Amino acid sequence: MAYVITDACISCGACEPECPVNVISAGDDIYVIDADGCIDCGACANVCPVDAPVQG
Template identity: 75%
Template sequence: MAYVINDDCISCGACEPECPVDAISEGDGIYVVDGSLCIDCGACADVCPVDSPHLV
């Protein structure tokens, strides 16, 4: 499993610096999580103001 950032993302960037494995990057209008790097730590979800990151 890995976190994904859904369409609720407001591109604030709060999640990116919190990721301990640099799995988050800015994509096409929203941030994206590289599922092959994500360790399911939840740090991105903890700081997101709109609860965009979710486990899949």
């Protein structure tokens, strides 16, 4: 199951460089994950200071 980024995101950008498949990008207000490319590794969740990425 792919990760999604919740509204808790503070747009700090810590998650983006950690993604090994480069599916995280800046959205309008928060970062977003392309669920089709997410490999469910949890790297983004491990570095997020507000626990915004969750398994969706």
